[in-house]
Amino acid sequence: MLVLRRRVGEAILLGNDIEIEVLEISRSRVKLGLRAPGNVPVIRKETVAVAAENQMASNLMASRGEEGLAGLMQLLHHPTASRGPAAGGPV
């Protein structure tokens, strides 16, 4: 890993068109400013794992089928619904 020391107001360039500037440093955090072309995705690293989890979460009902879901409901101590759903109710 390349390690650089920078102060507030200083920046680094990745290639010709991605710039990362140190905006603010506090005791345990650093605030960075990024300039990059619109087609360059900028995401926090921890988001990648959550995106994969979310894909799995969206497959939960499809992968379990009705019986599997009924078993899951049972496990959660909530019997399978006998009534229809109500959208947009109080949450």
Place this chain on the structure above:
Amino acid sequence: MTDTATGILSPYLGELEWAPGCELQFPAGLPGFEDQRRMVPVEIPSQRPLIYLQSAEKAGVCFLALPVLTICPDFDLRLSEEDRSLLEFDQFALADNECPALGTDVLCLALLVPSGPTVKTNLDAPIVINLHNGRGIQAIAPRASAGSYRLNKSGGWEAIC
């Protein structure tokens, strides 16, 4: 369906319709689903406290979730400055200046993820919904803190690494 209602045919929940005000707005979508900005919470009374989060834009996208406090009663919500801004908490007076109150200011949900024969959930990435305006985000902690839990065979939740 009424003139003002919106609807979708969910492969999991059947035909749903709702008034526009019932939709939750996710300005950034969810990681992996950045284009899904409108979600509808669906509760089935006999399945409470389970909540379905059905996409209002894509019928096949639907999540199962539980309020985090039903999994971890000691859960402590932490929101970054960016999260608070996305939820527009700067525009609402809070009971506590430091942190929105669960159940009063925010609904905090844990998405259920398949895990073998059961499910698990990551409490470091809860869905947080501002109850004052219906805006939602997935608040991802930069470092593991609350941790993940798996539903065990007896129906309890156990912490996993």
